[in-house]
Amino acid sequence: MGQSNGTEAVRPLRGEEERAWRALARALVVVPRVLEADLHAACGVTMTEYFVLVNLSEAPERRLRMSELADRGAMSLSAISRVVDALARRGLVERARCPSDGRGFLAVLTDAGLTLLEVAYPAHLRSVRAHVMRHLQGLDLEQFAQAVGRFARFDEDAARP
Amino acid sequence: MGQSNGTEAVRPLRGEEERAWRALARALVVVPRVLEADLHAACGVTMTEYFVLVNLSEAPERRLRMSELADRGAMSLSAISRVVDALARRGLVERARCPSDGRGFLAVLTDAGLTLLEVAYPAHLRSVRAHVMRHLQGLDLEQFAQAVGRFARFDEDAARP
DNA sequence: GGAGTATACTTGCTTTTGCAAGCATCTATC
DNA sequence: GATAGATGCTTGCAAAAGCAAGTATACTCC
Numbered sequence: 001m002g003q004s005n006g007t008e009a010v011r012p013l014r015g016e017e018e019r020a021w022r023a024l025a026r027a028l029v030v031v032p033r034v035l036e037a038d039l040h041a042a043c044g045v046t047m048t049e050y051f052v053l054v055n056l057s058e059a060p061e062r063r064l065r066m067s068e069l070a071d072r073g074a075m076s077l078s079a080i081s082r083v084v085d086a087l088a089r090r091g092l093v094e095r096a097r098c099p100s101d102g103r104g105f106l107a108v109l110t111d112a113g114l115t116l117l118e119v120a121y122p123a124h125l126r127s128v129r130a131h132v133m134r135h136l137q138g139l140d141l142e143q144f145a146q147a148v149g150r151f152a153r154f155d156e157d158a159a160r161p
Numbered sequence: 162m163g164q165s166n167g168t169e170a171v172r173p174l175r176g177e178e179e180r181a182w183r184a185l186a187r188a189l190v191v192v193p194r195v196l197e198a199d200l201h202a203a204c205g206v207t208m209t210e211y212f213v214l215v216n217l218s219e220a221p222e223r224r225l226r227m228s229e230l231a232d233r234g235a236m237s238l239s240a241i242s243r244v245v246d247a248l249a250r251r252g253l254v255e256r257a258r259c260p261s262d263g264r265g266f267l268a269v270l271t272d273a274g275l276t277l278l279e280v281a282y283p284a285h286l287r288s289v290r291a292h293v294m295r296h297l298q299g300l301d302l303e304q305f306a307q308a309v310g311r312f313a314r315f316d317e318d319a320a321r322p
Numbered sequence: 323g324g325a326g327t328a329t330a331c332t333t334g335c336t337t338t339t340g341c342a343a344g345c346a347t348c349t350a351t352c
Numbered sequence: 353g354a355t356a357g358a359t360g361c362t363t364g365c366a367a368a369a370g371c372a373a374g375t376a377t378a379c380t381c382c
Binding site for chain 2: 010012013016017019020021022023024026027028029030031032033034073074122125126128129131132133135136138139141142143144145146147148149150151152
């Protein structure tokens with residue numbers, strides 16, 4: 001965005017910074033792919049579909065607005081709209097008009113959707129443990145969570161390093 | 162893959178594990194998007210195009226086989242093939258037949274490609290520092306790199322947690 | 323209470339990418 | 353040295369997702 005002009009010198013990464021960044025860059029590509037593959041193998045849903053189902057299952061009355069789903073997942077509304085469509089065609093969710101706002105729509109988790117989650121949730125959890133959490137043993141998880149949680153935050157990272 | 166059947170009980174994540182995973186899951190979605198946006202704003206190339214250009218610039222004679230590029234980037238050969246096509250259309254790389262193997266093709270970085278990198282590299286570096294590395298201050302970077310570097314490795318993570 | 327604007331969602335279009343099939347070339351075996 | 357299979361790359365096709373334009377409903381100010 002409004003950073004400086006892009007050609008001035010920037011200190012390159014030091015050795016240990018370089019290694020940390022390379023490891024992370026690789027993880028950014030590989031982890032989503034592996035989790036997606038595991039989930040697909042276990043129950044035939046994509047990560048975004050799973051995300052919608054889980055969020056609905058945790059919501060009061062198992063229902064949420066489209067925009068709420070989009071916000072939580074950092075996905076566009078159009079993506080959510082299509083994912084909910086796809087889930088509705090398979091009977092895993094139903095669409096309903098929002099009673100308090102006629103412009104709004106709700107996605108409602110069906111019993112079939114909940115049943116599918118009973119397979120998908122443990123499968124995904126096992127996958128996350130095996131591919132990710134397992135490797136964090138010995139680290140200070142609170143410190144890790146705080147650091148990673150600050151990545152790409154609008155407020156914090158505009159300032160100079 | 163060949164894991165157990167997916168319905169057996171799995172211990173849910175503990176509080177600090179949960180927070181670490183949520184932070185990471187968000188980063189997995191948001192970081193690539195932000196870096197991509199910065200890079201595009203700075204010089205109009207995508208991350209995968211940038212990745213190809215950087216790897217070529219570091220290679221002997223500024224040239225690499227398609228398959229070598231694909232391996233390094235954990236991308237499919239078809240994706241690389243198209244990206245190199247796109248770069249070639251813009252004059253940033255050239256294609257050449259591999260002299261030692263008539264089946265193979267090389268992507269060769271042009272002077273124009275190198276010039277573009279002189280803008281793209283510092284822009285990307287600044288972006289990585291601002292959005293990611295900046296937030297790792299205070300952590301043991303070697304330990305972080307080793308842990309993250311083990312994520313989604315085929316060998317390690319088949320075993321039980 | 324009506325006109326104009328804002329909001330919620332949907333849909334058409336485009337881009338990116340993986341998979342699978344196809345083609346060219348190389349290698350091994352006879 | 354000819355034939356069979358393996359390998360390297362390209363290309364057709366389909367899925368996923370963002371942007372922008374369209375539609376329907378709500379809100380605001382007169």
